[in-house]
Amino acid sequence: MSRTELPSSGSDMLTNHRRTFWYAALLLGSMVLVFVAIGRHPGGDPTATTFPFVGRWDLAVFHATDDIRWGPLTIVARALNVIGSGVVTIPLRIVVAIWLVFRRRWRALATWLLTWAAAEFALTVSKAYFARARPPDPLVGTTGHSFPSGHAVAAGATAVALVIVLLPSGRERRRWELAAAGFAFVMACSRVYLHAHWLSDVVAGVLLGSGIALGSAAIVTEVRDVAMRRIERRRAAPVEPQPDPTPP
Numbered sequence: 001m002s003r004t005e006l007p008s009s010g011s012d013m014l015t016n017h018r019r020t021f022w023y024a025a026l027l028l029g030s031m032v033l034v035f036v037a038i039g040r041h042p043g044g045d046p047t048a049t050t051f052p053f054v055g056r057w058d059l060a061v062f063h064a065t066d067d068i069r070w071g072p073l074t075i076v077a078r079a080l081n082v083i084g085s086g087v088v089t090i091p092l093r094i095v096v097a098i099w100l101v102f103r104r105r106w107r108a109l110a111t112w113l114l115t116w117a118a119a120e121f122a123l124t125v126s127k128a129y130f131a132r133a134r135p136p137d138p139l140v141g142t143t144g145h146s147f148p149s150g151h152a153v154a155a156g157a158t159a160v161a162l163v164i165v166l167l168p169s170g171r172e173r174r175r176w177e178l179a180a181a182g183f184a185f186v187m188a189c190s191r192v193y194l195h196a197h198w199l200s201d202v203v204a205g206v207l208l209g210s211g212i213a214l215g216s217a218a219i220v221t222e223v224r225d226v227a228m229r230r231i232e233r234r235r236a237a238p239v240e241p242q243p244d245p246t247p248p
Contacts, residue, residue, distance in 0.1 A: 013108060014221055015169045021218035027211030034204040035126070038147060042131035046146060046198065058198040062135055065193050074139065077190040081140045084151035084187050089158055100165065107224055108165035114216040119157040119209055123150055126208075132201070139194045149197040152205025155187035160213035184210065 014020050039050030047055035082088065093116050100109040132147035144150075159180035167173045188202035197205075 013111065013164055013169060013217055017218045017221035017225075020214050021222070024211045024215035024218060027207050027214065031204055031207035031211060034200060034207065035130075038130060038132070038200055038204070040130055043133075046133040046135070049200070054200055058200055061192060061199040062195065065195065068193075073193070077193045078140060080187055080190040081151070081194060081196070084154055089154050092158065096162065096165070105165070107220055111217045111220045112161055112165050114220060115157050115161040115213045118212045118216060119153055122208055122212065123148065123153050123205075126204075132198075135195045135198055138196050140196055142196050146197055147201045147204065148208055149188065149191050149201040149205035151191050152184065152188045152197070152202040153209040155184040156206040156209025156211075157213045158209070159183045160210050161216070164213065164217045181210075 037049060037051045037054045041048050045055075047059050049055040049058075093112070097109060097112055100106075100112060126148055127145040127150075130147045131145050134142055134146040160177075163173060163176045163180045167176055184206045188206050191197040191202050192199050
Protein backbone atom coordinates (compact mmCIF):
# COMPACT_ATOMS: atom_id res chain seq x y z
CA MET A 1 0.00 0.00 0.00
CA SER A 2 1.41 3.35 -0.98
CA ARG A 3 1.04 6.65 0.81
CA THR A 4 -1.45 7.88 -1.79
CA GLU A 5 -3.70 4.88 -1.13
CA LEU A 6 -4.00 5.51 2.58
CA PRO A 7 -6.91 7.99 2.52
CA SER A 8 -9.11 5.39 0.81
CA SER A 9 -8.46 3.01 3.69
CA GLY A 10 -10.82 5.10 5.80
CA SER A 11 -13.58 5.25 3.19
CA ASP A 12 -15.84 2.96 5.23
CA MET A 13 -16.25 5.76 7.81
CA LEU A 14 -14.94 8.98 6.26
CA THR A 15 -14.04 9.98 2.73
CA ASN A 16 -11.68 12.69 3.96
CA HIS A 17 -10.86 12.59 7.65
CA ARG A 18 -8.68 15.70 7.46
CA ARG A 19 -11.66 17.70 6.24
CA THR A 20 -13.80 16.11 8.95
CA PHE A 21 -11.27 17.25 11.52
CA TRP A 22 -11.72 20.86 10.39
CA TYR A 23 -15.50 20.50 10.58
CA ALA A 24 -15.09 19.31 14.15
CA ALA A 25 -12.75 22.20 14.91
CA LEU A 26 -15.34 24.65 13.53
CA LEU A 27 -18.10 23.18 15.71
CA LEU A 28 -15.98 23.08 18.85
CA GLY A 29 -14.64 26.56 18.17
CA SER A 30 -18.21 27.83 17.94
CA MET A 31 -18.93 26.03 21.20
CA VAL A 32 -16.05 27.86 22.87
CA LEU A 33 -17.59 31.16 21.76
CA VAL A 34 -20.86 30.18 23.44
CA PHE A 35 -18.96 29.17 26.58
CA VAL A 36 -17.28 32.58 26.66
CA ALA A 37 -20.59 34.34 26.01
CA ILE A 38 -22.19 32.60 28.99
CA GLY A 39 -19.32 33.00 31.44
CA ARG A 40 -19.11 31.58 34.92
CA HIS A 41 -21.69 32.91 37.40
CA PRO A 42 -22.18 30.12 39.96
CA GLY A 43 -25.09 30.64 42.32
CA GLY A 44 -26.20 33.84 40.62
CA ASP A 45 -28.88 34.82 38.13
CA PRO A 46 -28.70 32.25 35.29
CA THR A 47 -29.54 34.97 32.76
CA ALA A 48 -26.57 37.08 33.91
CA THR A 49 -24.12 36.26 31.12
CA THR A 50 -20.82 37.70 29.94
CA PHE A 51 -22.63 39.29 27.03
CA PRO A 52 -26.01 40.54 28.32
CA PHE A 53 -27.80 40.06 25.00
CA VAL A 54 -27.32 36.28 25.34
CA GLY A 55 -29.12 36.27 28.67
CA ARG A 56 -31.90 38.42 27.21
CA TRP A 57 -32.32 35.96 24.33
CA ASP A 58 -32.49 33.06 26.76
CA LEU A 59 -35.17 34.82 28.78
CA ALA A 60 -37.15 35.88 25.70
CA VAL A 61 -37.21 32.33 24.32
CA PHE A 62 -38.12 31.00 27.77
CA HIS A 63 -41.24 33.19 27.84
CA ALA A 64 -42.02 32.53 24.17
CA THR A 65 -42.38 28.80 24.81
CA ASP A 66 -45.31 29.53 27.11
CA ASP A 67 -47.12 31.12 24.16
CA ILE A 68 -46.88 27.93 22.05
CA ARG A 69 -47.78 25.45 24.78
CA TRP A 70 -49.86 22.69 23.16
CA GLY A 71 -50.90 19.28 24.51
CA PRO A 72 -49.65 17.03 21.65
CA LEU A 73 -46.40 19.00 21.43
CA THR A 74 -45.88 18.58 25.16
CA ILE A 75 -46.36 14.81 24.82
CA VAL A 76 -43.71 14.66 22.10
CA ALA A 77 -41.32 16.76 24.15
CA ARG A 78 -41.83 14.53 27.18
CA ALA A 79 -41.16 11.46 25.03
CA LEU A 80 -37.92 13.03 23.81
CA ASN A 81 -37.02 13.67 27.44
CA VAL A 82 -37.04 9.91 28.00
CA ILE A 83 -35.35 9.07 24.68
CA GLY A 84 -32.47 11.43 25.41
CA SER A 85 -31.96 10.22 28.97
CA GLY A 86 -29.50 7.60 30.16
CA VAL A 87 -32.33 5.05 30.36
CA VAL A 88 -32.21 4.87 26.56
CA THR A 89 -28.80 6.21 25.54
CA ILE A 90 -26.66 4.02 27.81
CA PRO A 91 -28.20 0.68 26.66
CA LEU A 92 -28.03 1.93 23.07
CA ARG A 93 -24.33 2.72 23.41
CA ILE A 94 -23.65 -0.71 24.91
CA VAL A 95 -25.61 -2.55 22.19
CA VAL A 96 -23.83 -0.68 19.39
CA ALA A 97 -20.45 -1.36 21.00
CA ILE A 98 -21.21 -5.09 21.25
CA TRP A 99 -22.37 -5.17 17.63
CA LEU A 100 -19.17 -3.48 16.47
CA VAL A 101 -17.10 -6.00 18.44
CA PHE A 102 -19.08 -8.85 16.89
CA ARG A 103 -18.46 -7.40 13.43
CA ARG A 104 -14.78 -6.79 14.29
CA ARG A 105 -14.98 -3.19 13.20
CA TRP A 106 -12.27 -2.02 15.54
CA ARG A 107 -11.81 1.49 14.17
CA ALA A 108 -15.55 2.15 14.32
CA LEU A 109 -15.57 0.75 17.86
CA ALA A 110 -12.71 3.04 18.89
CA THR A 111 -14.59 6.01 17.41
CA TRP A 112 -17.78 5.04 19.22
CA LEU A 113 -16.11 4.57 22.61
CA LEU A 114 -13.97 7.70 22.28
CA THR A 115 -17.05 9.76 21.42
CA TRP A 116 -18.91 8.38 24.43
CA ALA A 117 -16.06 8.92 26.88
CA ALA A 118 -15.06 12.37 25.60
CA ALA A 119 -18.64 13.66 25.55
CA GLU A 120 -19.35 12.48 29.09
CA PHE A 121 -16.09 13.91 30.41
CA ALA A 122 -16.56 17.29 28.71
CA LEU A 123 -20.18 17.48 29.87
CA THR A 124 -19.36 16.67 33.49
CA VAL A 125 -16.48 19.14 33.68
CA SER A 126 -18.45 21.91 31.97
CA LYS A 127 -21.52 21.55 34.18
CA ALA A 128 -19.39 21.61 37.32
CA TYR A 129 -17.40 24.63 36.18
CA PHE A 130 -20.22 26.88 35.00
CA ALA A 131 -22.70 25.76 37.70
CA ARG A 132 -25.55 27.51 35.93
CA ALA A 133 -29.01 27.30 37.47
CA ARG A 134 -31.84 25.84 35.44
CA PRO A 135 -34.92 27.73 34.27
CA PRO A 136 -37.82 27.91 36.73
CA ASP A 137 -40.97 25.77 36.50
CA PRO A 138 -39.69 22.84 34.38
CA LEU A 139 -42.30 20.47 32.96
CA VAL A 140 -40.09 17.43 33.65
CA GLY A 141 -37.85 16.37 36.50
CA THR A 142 -34.33 17.80 36.29
CA THR A 143 -31.12 17.28 38.25
CA GLY A 144 -27.75 18.96 38.23
CA HIS A 145 -26.68 22.18 36.58
CA SER A 146 -28.09 23.57 33.38
CA PHE A 147 -25.15 24.44 31.13
CA PRO A 148 -24.57 22.75 28.76
CA SER A 149 -27.57 20.52 28.11
CA GLY A 150 -26.81 16.84 28.66
CA HIS A 151 -29.67 15.79 26.40
CA ALA A 152 -28.37 18.03 23.61
CA VAL A 153 -24.82 16.70 24.03
CA ALA A 154 -26.06 13.11 23.95
CA ALA A 155 -28.28 13.75 20.92
CA GLY A 156 -25.52 15.42 18.93
CA ALA A 157 -22.82 12.91 19.85
CA THR A 158 -24.93 9.77 19.58
CA ALA A 159 -26.81 10.64 16.39
CA VAL A 160 -23.71 11.78 14.51
CA ALA A 161 -21.56 8.90 15.75
CA LEU A 162 -24.26 6.35 14.87
CA VAL A 163 -24.26 7.53 11.26
CA ILE A 164 -20.46 7.50 11.09
CA VAL A 165 -19.90 4.03 12.56
CA LEU A 166 -22.88 2.19 11.07
CA LEU A 167 -23.11 3.57 7.54
CA PRO A 168 -20.42 3.77 4.83
CA SER A 169 -19.44 7.23 3.69
CA GLY A 170 -20.69 8.67 0.45
CA ARG A 171 -23.72 10.36 -1.06
CA GLU A 172 -26.09 7.62 0.11
CA ARG A 173 -25.27 8.52 3.71
CA ARG A 174 -26.04 12.21 3.25
CA ARG A 175 -29.72 11.93 4.09
CA TRP A 176 -28.89 10.11 7.32
CA GLU A 177 -26.41 12.81 8.23
CA LEU A 178 -29.18 15.38 7.74
CA ALA A 179 -31.53 13.22 9.80
CA ALA A 180 -28.98 13.10 12.62
CA ALA A 181 -28.63 16.88 12.57
CA GLY A 182 -32.42 17.22 12.51
CA PHE A 183 -32.83 14.90 15.48
CA ALA A 184 -30.28 16.85 17.51
CA PHE A 185 -32.09 20.09 16.62
CA VAL A 186 -35.50 18.72 17.64
CA MET A 187 -34.08 17.34 20.89
CA ALA A 188 -32.54 20.73 21.66
CA CYS A 189 -35.81 22.53 21.00
CA SER A 190 -37.70 20.11 23.23
CA ARG A 191 -35.42 20.88 26.17
CA VAL A 192 -36.13 24.59 25.87
CA TYR A 193 -39.85 23.93 25.39
CA LEU A 194 -39.95 21.89 28.61
CA HIS A 195 -38.17 24.67 30.54
CA ALA A 196 -35.43 22.14 31.31
CA HIS A 197 -32.72 24.33 29.74
CA TRP A 198 -32.00 27.78 28.43
CA LEU A 199 -31.53 28.29 24.70
CA SER A 200 -27.78 28.78 25.03
CA ASP A 201 -27.55 25.52 27.01
CA VAL A 202 -28.80 23.46 24.10
CA VAL A 203 -26.84 25.38 21.45
CA ALA A 204 -23.63 24.66 23.35
CA GLY A 205 -24.69 21.05 23.89
CA VAL A 206 -25.34 20.28 20.22
CA LEU A 207 -22.07 21.92 19.17
CA LEU A 208 -20.16 19.99 21.82
CA GLY A 209 -21.68 16.58 21.07
CA SER A 210 -21.49 16.88 17.28
CA GLY A 211 -17.97 18.28 17.36
CA ILE A 212 -16.73 15.47 19.57
CA ALA A 213 -18.31 12.80 17.35
CA LEU A 214 -16.70 14.19 14.19
CA GLY A 215 -13.40 14.84 15.93
CA SER A 216 -13.25 11.34 17.38
CA ALA A 217 -13.76 9.76 13.96
CA ALA A 218 -11.08 11.98 12.42
CA ILE A 219 -8.57 11.30 15.21
CA VAL A 220 -9.07 7.54 15.16
CA THR A 221 -8.67 7.47 11.37
CA GLU A 222 -5.52 9.61 11.52
CA VAL A 223 -3.98 7.36 14.20
CA ARG A 224 -4.76 4.33 12.07
CA ASP A 225 -3.20 5.89 8.96
CA VAL A 226 -0.05 6.90 10.86
CA ALA A 227 0.29 3.35 12.18
CA MET A 228 -0.17 1.91 8.68
CA ARG A 229 2.49 4.21 7.25
CA ARG A 230 4.97 3.11 9.89
CA ILE A 231 4.24 -0.53 9.16
CA GLU A 232 4.69 0.04 5.43
CA ARG A 233 7.98 1.86 5.97
CA ARG A 234 9.27 -1.01 8.06
CA ARG A 235 8.26 -3.52 5.41
CA ALA A 236 9.87 -1.45 2.67
CA ALA A 237 13.14 -0.91 4.57
CA PRO A 238 16.04 -2.88 3.04
CA VAL A 239 17.14 -5.91 5.02
CA GLU A 240 20.78 -5.67 6.02
CA PRO A 241 22.78 -8.82 5.24
CA GLN A 242 23.63 -10.96 8.23
CA PRO A 243 27.30 -11.86 8.80
CA ASP A 244 28.34 -15.37 7.76
CA PRO A 245 28.61 -17.46 10.96
CA THR A 246 31.02 -19.88 9.23
CA PRO A 247 34.61 -19.30 10.48
CA PRO A 248 37.19 -18.44 7.75
